[in-house]
Amino acid sequence: MYRLLIVDDEEMITDGIYETLAERNMELDLCKAYSGREAxxxxxxxxxxxxxxxxxxxxxxxxxxLSIIKQNWPYCRVIFLTGFSDFDSVYQAIQTPGVQYLLKSEGYPKVIQAVxxxxxxxxxxLRRNELVRQAQEKLNTLEVLARGEYFRHLLHGVKPALDLEVDFRKLSVTLAADKPVYLALGDPSYASSDVLTYxxxxxxALAVTLLAESFLSDHARxxxxxxxxxxPVWFIQPSAERADGNEVESARILPYLEGQFELIQKAxxxxxxxxxxxSLSDxxxxxxxxxxxxxxxxRQRQVRAGDGALMVQLVNLDVTCCTKEGSPRDKSDxxxxxxxxxxxxxxxxxFLELTESEKVNGAYxxxxxxxxxxxxxSYINRWEMEDQLADVSALMRRDEFASxxxxxxxxxxxxxxxFELRSSGERNRAAEAVRKVQIYIEEHLNExxxxxxxxxxxxxxxxxxSRLFKQESGVNLSEYIEVARIxxxxxLLRNDDLKVLEIGVRVGYEASQSFTRFFKKATGVTPQEYRATSRM
Known part of the structure; x- marks a missing residue:
């Protein structure tokens, strides 16, 4: 139901319009004010x-x-009544979208028509066609998927990074990382069985989510x-204009959100x-x-009065509706x-936060x-680690423990x-990978x-x-290859009668001059000198 406010400083006119519209049964929630301040x-x-x-x-x-209306309720329609031929006021009014102008002398039929x-x-x-198209486009963007995954982690217990602003900037999140945020949770009920599939x-749910974004984005981030x-879950902050420290404006954000969510529900x-x-945080x-x-x-949503359909529930976060924290399942992710x-x-x-806090019953x-x-x-099964751990079966037998x-x-x-098996496994795999590279080098020195x-x-x-090899072996890869060749x-120089040229080819040097320079640089002597000395 839409809400209509009648404003006129002449009580007779205000009451007359009110009664006329009430008699027409136009399914409007009628309100009246006898001054601009009351309005x-x-x-x-x-x-x-x-x-x-x-x-x-x-x-x-x-x-x-009008200025205040457009600032607070951008979807509000305004109908001006006047008995004056005030060109400046009329011109200013008709230049504003969503505003009509009527002379009081035109009578109630014109007023009813305008309403x-x-x-x-x-x-x-409230039509959703364009919004659904936008939703489908957004659904296909990696950016939106990444943002959703990031904020789901925050909701379900992953602590935010110390520098949220960096994450927000990378994910193109327009919310301010240094300002608090209102939370709103949607609880959709589907009348049609067509939406029972995943x-x-x-x-x-995405259409509902983006519908709310469209309705609220004019005056909120x-x-x-x-x-x-x-x-659906929404993270909401007053827009930059409202977040400037003005206490009056900040106090008005909740009525604004409540009112807009009523329109969203209708849509x-x-x-x-x-x-x-x-459900909206207070x-x-x-x-x-x-x-x-x-x-x-x-949790508080579970104790609301009635079925909660079309309810905008302002949740008092100071009230404890139950004696223990939420389900452990909420933190398992x-x-x-x-x-x-x-x-x-x-x-x-x-783990410490979950197991050391005060709990009141054994069921929890x-x-x-x-x-x-x-x-x-689940982790043990996925990584096939059962044989590496003792008493895995005890995980499903709580009664084996005395307390x-x-x-x-x-x-x-x-x-x-x-964690230790994972860490040692990573170390073992790294060592094994480096060892395979070392063996390959030793077997392919001529390549x-x-x-x-x-x-x-x-x-x-x-x-x-390169980094892994240095980390595991303590030397650079190029140094290891050079030492292996030397x-x-x-x-070969000590134990074989191969020519120096042939030995150079076997360790990767086609030109004898290159091999000689390489060998002398590493040992201080030429290959021939080394051979002569080693066979004395």
Missing amino acids: LSWLHRTRVDIVLSDIRMPGIDGIQL GEAVTELNDS ANRQES ILGIIDRFGE CLENLGISAAI RPCEWKKLSSFYDKIR ALSVHLDAGRRDEFLQL LMELYYTISLVLL WEEAFAFLRTTAENL DLSLVRLADYSHFNPSYL ERSKE
Whole structure:
């Protein structure tokens, strides 16, 4: 239902229009104000979709009101009524999109017609065709996918980087890394069975997400993603104009968001067939507390009154709706990410937060134990590490431990063993890769041993191979090749009757002069001198 505000300093006119529109049953939420200042109170308190106002009023007149309306409610339609032939005011009014102008002498039929046209314009503005096209285009961009993955990690427990601004800049995120952010969660309900498939649900959730971005982007910085539950989540900050420290403007952001989300819900219902409940944080949160705020909003959403359909719920983050933290499952993604990435310190820090906080019942601890166990077991199975660990089967047998402390200590030990196995495995694989390169060099001293050739053999890129070889062997690759050639040359000079030219060819030097220079530079003597000395 759209909300219409009637504003005129003549009470008879205000009441007359109010009664006329009420009798027409146009499904409008009618409000009235007898001055510009009273109208301002309405505009700061709630969303208004249509304003029917006199232009000439004492104090705050219609033109001043128009400026405030466009600043706070950009989708609001304005109909001006005047009994004056005030060309300047009329000209200024008709130059503004979404504004109509009527003479009071034209009577109620014209007013009713103008209101009907405004309702039609509002309905048209909610059409989703262009928004869905934009959603499909955005869906196919890697940038959007990367942003979604990044913010999902933040929501589900991965701590933000110390320098968020760098990450935001790389991901083209328009939110300010140094300012707090409002969180809004969508809870879509699908009337049609057509959206029960995963692909259709994702497409519908994305349409809702981008619809909200379009409605809010005029007066707020906003980024929407789909969380791992397939539900829309929005990160919102007042626009630069509103974020300048002005306390009055900051106080108005919540009524603005509530009002716009009401319009978004209407658009979703009429055009997508989706009833979307919205849960909105009552204040912004710091980025480092994002995961905690997200958990609180999700939990409080479960205790709302009624089915919550078309509800815009302002979540009081000071209220504790349950006695324990959110489900351990909410943090399991972060644990998996840290384990897969080999981030030992981050994994153990989150493990500590989960297992050492105060919990009130065994059911939660049981869920926590098996959640962490499944994360560890999944990793063990994927990397076929069962034979390298003791008591893997105990991960699924909590009853073998005398206490929760002992059970979680076992999980921690298992996790630390996995990180050590991963680290030692990486070291072993590095050593094995370098050893293979060394063997290849020793067996192919007469061939091309350039870095590029060795990189092709080892399936590493050249710069990585060079760095890895130095890291594992302690010498540069070129130095190792030179030493190998010298040692083979010495061996052949001592124990074989091959000519110096032939020996040079066997270690990669086609020209005898090149071999002689190389050998003398490394040993201080020529090949002939070395042979003569070694056989004395």
